[in-house]
Amino acid sequence: MLRFELATQLLRLRTLIALLCLAAVPVVAGLSLASSAGHRNGDEAGLYGASPFSSLNHAMASLQFTGPLLLPIVVALLAATIASADRDWGVLRYLYVAPVTRGRLLGAKLAATAVATGAAVLSVLVGGLAAGTFLFGWHPFHVIGAADLTAGAAALRALSAIGYTLLCMLAMAAIAFVLGLLLPRGVEALATGIGFVVVASVVNGQGALHAVAVVLPVHYWQNWVGLFAPAGAAGLGLGAAVQAATIALCLAASWVVLRRRDPAA
Secondary structure, eight states: OHHHHIIIIITSHHHHHHHHHHHHHHHHHHHHTGGGTTSOOTTOOHHHHHGGGOHHHHHHHHHHHHTTTHHHHHHHHHHHHHHHHHHHHTOHHHHHHTTOOHHHHHHHHHHHHHHHHHHHHHHHHHHHHHHHHHHTOSOOBOOTTSOOBOHHHHHHHHHHHHHHHHHHHHHHHHHHHHHHHHSSSHHHHHHHHHHHHHHHHHHHTOGGGHHHHTTSGGGGTTGGGGGGSTTOOOSHHHHHHHHHHHHHHHHHHHHHHHHHSOTTO
16 A cells, blocks of 8 residues: 555646746755855845755755745645545545555555645755755855854754654644545645635744744744854754644544545545
8 A cells, every 4th residue: 555655646637737836946946045155145044045055955944945845835735635535536445445554555655745734844854965966065054153064963953853843844744644635635635724724824933922822833943043043943853743743633524534524625
């Protein structure tokens, strides 16, 4: 089942185009900063300001740039499609009467969703590293307002940032996956997932709605950026806990949907 899901979903033209678009964003951004190689990006601070200093700087800046909106939209597209494709194609009822248990079907779809989410995050990183290496070279990680990081420290912080971002995107994938099971068509699940990201981002930007924002997983998606700031990161533990709770809740809801009702109905 997993092989079937991966073959039918990850190799679809729409999926490949979405992943290529993610990889292209760091390339286009790098080309626009090529003249600033080795220097600060204007008056920008943080990862954006240090992006032209090295390949890894550019990759982390690309991850920060795509993380709030573009990356979760692509993840929602992939997850909603995996969850709803069998129903949209009209073959879900046939899978139910075939020797495929609902638990096995759910497990294969969840595994495929996790692989697709990892591929989306990896696309941004590969594009950022490739463009950064070609345009800016491989140099020590530069931190504005602090000393350059050693190779070991930079690698450890980069791996922590990637792992945290992957966990956040898995939470977004879980939300879109449940929507793909619940709603009649995949396009409706995708639209709802995108709407969730946009509305949650707006709520997160409103100080008066802070009490609402803190219960949304979107609120914690950019906490990893502090790993590369002189002051250090804060809230990573809480953010990871919120993402894990979101994933657990969505997994339970997915099981209930496939166990208690027929999504094809």
